[in-house]
Amino acid sequence: MRHVPPLLIRAAAIGVAVATLSVATACGSGGGDDNARGGSAGGGGFDPAKCQGGTLSVLNQKDITHLDPARLYTSGGGNIPSLLFRTLTTRNRAGGAAGAKVVPDLATNTGVASDDAKTWTYTLRDNLKFSDGSKITSKDVKYGIERSFAPELPGGAPYLRDWLAGAANYQGVYKDPAGIKAIETPDDKTIVFHLRKPEGDFPFLATATQFAPVPKAKDTGVKYENKPVSSGPYQVESYQKNKKLVLTRNPHWSRSVDKNRLACPERVEVTSGLDAAVINQRIFTGAGKDANAVTTDTDLGPSELARLGNDPELDKRVAKGHFPFLYYIAFNPKQKPFDDPKVRQAISYAVSRTSVINAVGGTALADPATTFLPAQKSMGYQKYDYFPAGKAGDPAKAKQLLAQAGHPNGLTVPLTYVSDSKDGTGPGAATAIQDALKKAGITVKPQGLETDAFYEQTGDPKKEPGMMLFGWGADWPSGFPFLQPIFDGRQIPPQGNYNLAQYDDPKVNAEFDEIAKITDPAQAAKRYGQLDAQLGKQALTVPLYTTKDLVMYGKNVKNAFVSDWTGRYDVTMLSVK
């Protein structure tokens, strides 16, 4: 669960992942969803059987945070890690809503749950090999997970420390080679996880790179990322951090052992440290090698969108999708006047979502939101709008509520935001809110803080401001990582807190535990949707908008589609031939 400096999350797209969809299905024609299959710009259809060859060029602003599977987290890897690391499960590599499903990767299924979803068992497929030719066993997966606990290798997804039985204080495999008892490997193909509480979302977590196998004999600790042993379709030819990563084929990988990835290009070259405007311009222009270029961390902005309208040829080279991400106003009801629900409701009525969306680039980049969960089936979305502000806000209704709350002459409130952000947590959105609230007699005193200071202050329950602009994205497309960090009262640490309402209702906490026992994602989604609809009545947040993702790809690039899991096209499925 993460909060999400939006920049990070966009650079993201879980670098992990995997999928069941067969190559034939994944690349079949049609599907009825425009997002599901990206275009094949440059003419000619896309044929997975003939797509192999060429060099894919990836132009990025930032480098992968780490090329070590123990240290990668959703925000830090883009899609690139999924070219190198296979995991027990992975994301379904398809566009739109179909891409929000979890599917098996190294394992034969997404996991067999027992003991109320407290025990999860996986069986590995046959003939799995590392890039050095050695066999991948369940012990390699266990070792990969155990080394991710080492303080020498910080930064990975935090869930396992909380979820695995008795792992909270485990110091990693270098200090404690005995390993974690809660992970058993009765034979080379079986791995069993014992959790301290039911976790129906475990198959989603098993897409994280911490679940990638690492051969103990090749582990070089912090230096492992210089030349990681690959279990995916490519291996590292050369790596200069923050400069260039060159990947070539893993001779021990084939489509016969991996039904999820197409891995069409012979070679992948990732260049980082580029300016966002330059990246988009290079892909637009498509000169020379740039015809084969894509980016895994740069969205199109308002200025580029203006060009698209005038150039239908460019418009065809844009993949569109939705990463589940919400921008919202967060209240701290421990502070006056936000302790009064009527004040929070008045602000909910007063906001103008149209103004906010215009401030961040317009309707091409954002959809108005009135629910906390983004409008995606996988998240459990249920429509509601308890404080209908319409497009431009309802200042009259807001004034009425303020009068009822004892503020007939209006009131003055602070609004804390990220001063160096360009999106919904930044000055543009803050000004739009300030204007809208003014019409309802509410004077907003803006308090801009730089990113670090903002998260330090908002994450400390004792220093938390009264009203903040915030953004939240999900590590995987389920209601759990979207709702639980924000509304579970047991999730209020002294630092890095995201439950900004400091909301702690035993009944809601218990409902989180109950839903965690459900192993069917569709069933769980339904319950999360109901929970969201119930929480929304309390006006603990004011949802503002969800994001749309538009990413450009080069002239020669084919099969570019965007899934609801990542909001980016999947580099494992791209072709340049």
Added chain:
Amino acid sequence: MTGYLLRRLAGALVVLLVLSAVVYTIFYLTPGNPALLACGKGCTPDHLKVVEAQMGVDQPIWVQYWHFLQGLLAGRDFSAGPTVDHCPAPCLGYSFQTDEPVLALLFDRLPVTLSLTLGSLVIWLVVGVAAGVVSALRRGRTADRLVTVTTLAGMSAPTFLVGILLLMLVCAYLRWLPFPSYVPLHEDPAAWATNLVLPWVTLAIVQAAVYTRITRTSILETLAEDHIRTGRAYGLTERSIVGRHALRSALTPLVTLVALDLGALLGGAAITESVFGLPGLGQLLVDSVRVVDLPVVVGLTLLSGFFIVLANAVADLLYAVADPRVSLGEDRLGRRGA
């Protein structure tokens, strides 16, 4: 001369030591915990403590600084997981962000920044001095006015704007050059130069404008001096007056300026490197400050400080060459020359 150099060296060491202490203090006092960043999201307080201990940032500032000095003079050991890594002296530590040795990181980035800086230096000096001379000799005429307006525009133009505009024009619209990506000189000199032309020009446009202005003023001042009038009275040709006398005197302030600019730029022409995606020291600095990568920031500051000190010393030496009135020896009263 030797005494002078030794004194400069000792002074430089003191400056660098103070600089490193100041950077440590600033980073210690500024909000932002590198361990929190490394620990990642969802980091529990207990886990944070373990990571802080691993990174050594849980120690008081003087202990951290003492370890830094120890590494510099005698080398240090770092835990690298299954093994222990010895970082030999002079050890600037390992990057918090990438776990690379800082010294290696700096040497890896230095050629890029050197290529960028020295290449653009040649352009801005040639263009700046030539335009300055022309402008001074054509004072008040059309050429002078043209140069004045152009330099004003050049000086006012933000580097990122010039860079992006050049990229759009030359690479995207005219397609005369590929979008730059750094190629090391020893790998392919032609590709090295082709890829650096635009960054050179971008950096040179802003700098050349300043140099034009200074050359112009300096030459005009010199031309008004007595010795020039005397020269003219002796019947020296205008070419000799300008080339041999006026320009040489005018070069003295330029030498100082070149030294200061070069020192500062070697510390990182951050914006130009960012716009063109050149993996140089400037880009490294921007990345490192953003993620509170203290060892890299300290290393970069020391390197930058070293260049500035070095450039100043070289400038002092060049003074003597450019201007015969300057001497580095000690005069009979024991005072050092200017």
